[in-house]
Amino acid sequence: MADEMKKLRVGCYGAKGSYTYEAMERQFGEREREEHYYPLFEDVLKAVSEGAIDYGVVPIENSSTGGITEVYDLIMKYDCAVVGEQLIKIEHNLLGVPGATIEDIDTVYSHPQGFAQCRPFFNEHRDWTLKPYFSTSRSAEKVAEDGKKNQAAVAGRAAAKLYGLSILKENIFFNDSNCTRFFVIGPHMEITEKSDKITLVIAVRHEPGALYHVLGYFFYGGMNMTHLESRPMAGRPFEYFFHIDVTGRLMDPSNQHTLKGLESMCTYFKILGNYPSCISEEERKEQR
Numbered sequence: 510m511a512d513e514m515k516k517l518r519v520g521c522y523g524a525k526g527s528y529t530y531e532a533m534e535r536q537f538g539e540r541e542r543e544e545h546y547y548p549l550f551e552d553v554l555k556a557v558s559e560g561a562i563d564y565g566v567v568p569i570e571n572s573s574t575g576g577i578t579e580v581y582d583l584i585m586k587y588d589c590a591v592v593g594e595q596l597i598k599i600e601h602n603l604l605g606v607p608g609a610t611i612e613d614i615d616t617v618y619s620h621p622q623g624f625a626q627c628r629p630f631f632n633e634h635r636d637w638t639l640k641p642y643f644s645t646s647r648s649a650e651k652v653a654e655d656g657k658k659n660q661a662a663v664a665g666r667a668a669a670k671l672y673g674l675s676i677l678k679e680n681i682f683f684n685d686s687n688c689t690r691f692f693v694i695g696p697h698m699e700i701t702e703k704s705d706k707i708t709l710v711i712a713v714r715h716e717p718g719a720l721y722h723v724l725g726y727f728f729y730g731g732m733n734m735t736h737l738e739s740r741p742m743a744g745r746p747f748e749y750f751f752h753i754d755v756t757g758r759l760m761d762p763s764n765q766h767t768l769k770g771l772e773s774m775c776t777y778f779k780i781l782g783n784y785p786s787c788i789s790e791e792e793r794k795e796q797r
Contacts, residue, residue: 516541516542516543517537517540517541517542517543517563517564518542518543518545518561518562518563518564519533519537519542519543519544519545519562519563519564519565519566520544520545520546520547520553520556520557520561520562520564520565520566521533521544521545521546521547521553521565521566521567522546522547522548522549522550522552522553522565522566522567522568522644523546523547523548523643523644523645523646523647524546524644524646524647524650525546525646525671526646526649526650526664526665526667526668526670526671526672527644527645527646527647527664527665527667527668528568528597528599528645528646528665528689529566529567529568529644529646529691530546530646530667531597531665531667532566532568532595532597532689532691532693533566535595535597536564536566536593536595536693537564545561545562547565548643548644548647549643550567550577550579550580550583551579551583553565553566553567553694554567554580554583554584554586554587554589554694555587557587557589557694557695557696558587558588558589558696560696563695563696564592564693564694564695565589565693565694566595566691566692566693566694567580567691567692567694568580568622568689568690568691568692569581569594569690569691569692570689570690570736571599571622571626571687571688571689571690572684572686572687572688572689573625573626573682573683573684573687574622574625574626576736576738576752577622578738578740580692581738581740581752582740584692584694584781585710585750585779589694589695589696589781590694590695590696590697590698590699590781590782591692591693591694591695591698591708591781591782591784592693592694592695592698592699592782592784593692593693593784593785593787594690594691594692594693594706594784594785594786594787595690595691595693595787596688596689596690596691596787596788597688597689597691598687598688599626599665599682599687599688599689600665600666600679600680600682600687601623601626601627601645601663601664601665601680601681601682601687602663602664602665602666602669602676602677602678602679602680602681603617603630603661603662603663603676603677603678603679603681604649604652604661604662604663604664604668604669604672604674604675604676604677605652605658605660605661605662605674605675605677606652606653606656606657606658606660606674606675607673607674607675608658608675609658609659609661609675609677610677611677611678613658613659614634614637614659614660614661614677615636615637615638615659616637616638616640616659616660616661617631617637617638617639617640617660617661617662617663618640618641618642618648618651618652618660618661618662618663619639619640619641619642619645619648619662619663619664620641620642620643620644620645620648620663621641623645623648623663623664624639624641624663626682626683626684626687627663627681627682627683628683629683630678630681630682630683642662645662645663645664645665645668646664646668646671648662648663648664649662649664649668649669649671649672649674650668650672652672652674653672653673653674661677662674663681690787693784698780698781698782698783699782699784700759700760700783700784701785702760703785704758704759704760704783704784704785705756705757705758705785705786706735706754706755706756706757706783706784706785706786707732707754707755707756707757707758707759707764707768707780707782707783708752708753708754708780708781708782708784709752709753709755709768709778709779709780709781710750710751710752710753710777710778710779710781711723711750711751711753711771711775711777711778711779712742712748712749712750712751712775712776712777712778713751713774713775713776714776715747715748719774720751722774723771723774723775726767726768726770726771726774727755727767727771729767730763730764730766730767730770731763731767732755732756732757732764732767733755733756734753734754734755735754735755735756736752736753736754737751737752737753737754738751738752738753739751739752740752750777752781756786757783758783759780759783768780
């Protein structure tokens, strides 16, 4: 990370009380920092790229709804690096102004991911109007500012406490193991002895079996692939970039050899980062 004596400038998607804010808190701990909040994913990546902040935190993958594809595209667009990751348990609640009841509600605000992660609950309230908003924390902030009993937001307990809202219905998510993975973004790679996870982007020849043969390098090199996401290439229909996460260390000669062989088989190859992997909250509890 940056100079330990320097006051960090860090930014995250959303606002205080958001899950992204929790990820930022966990990543940077008690370190003195100047915090910035952004309404769009692109704002965070652009701020890192332009040097307005030292690090940015954005969600990249949810265990219930999958990869957040826009972020993959933005990391490439702004030529940023992945320098860390955090896993945060997501526990969505329905929040309203004090004195409101669930019977009062007819309009709900949330980031689209929040609605998706609580789909069965909202299927039981089809008469409600669901309004996509910037983030779950910003949704809570709006409901608090509007002060209307008919409005509610999907957000966590931290947002309820921060904005003075009541929990009208707790735990409205459908997956008890619902968690989101966040990337910590920097302007360039930062590799240490603790770096044991690699994120890279590749493209392969548009021919049968090309991806199969390329991915075989990970198997034979003993590098476990933990995530694979495809993104379409602009201007090249049905051709894709593949964003891949694997266990590995760029300091390890055998991993370097595997990746060099992989690169020789690709039409595009770029390592986005080699950083310390983050364990889940369940794994953390088991270690206590």
